[in-house]
Amino acid sequence: MRIPCPLCGTRDRREFTYYGSEDYANRPAADAPAQAWDDHLHNRDNPCGPTRDLWYHDPCGAWVRVHRDTATHAVHGSDLVAERGQA
Template identity: 55%
Template sequence: MRITCPLCGERDRREFYYRGAAVDLARPEPDAGEAAWDEFVYLRDNPAGMTRELWYHEGGCGAWIVVTRDTVTHEISGTDMASGVSA
């Protein structure tokens, strides 16, 4: 799979680190309890089709990018710089 970094251009997927879905997940409070933390860490959507994912260009410029990708075909329809992302 090839990913186009907005800064570096098209690169091999192995230069990137997959972080997960590019959605705002509400982090539980530290004392929220085991069930809340279990859901936050392990229970995520696993859609078939178009998704927006967060990738880090680890082997390149170090940019965080949002990749719009079809999880069935792995076809990438777009990439954008991520904003407000923290590792």
């Protein structure tokens, strides 16, 4: 399995550490209701198909959001968590 790092290029999976769903990067506001925090911390989908999750590229220290497909095992691309929402 190879994963694209937006900085370093496509690299072997050994260079990456899995974190979890991209939900972990979407933190609720501090005053959000308890249900939102419960969802953020504990409730995950188990999708069959397109998935976005967070990986850490150990050598270069970048948090990467990987777009992949759990049904076909295709990896479609990635972007930097630090640059989400920017052009």
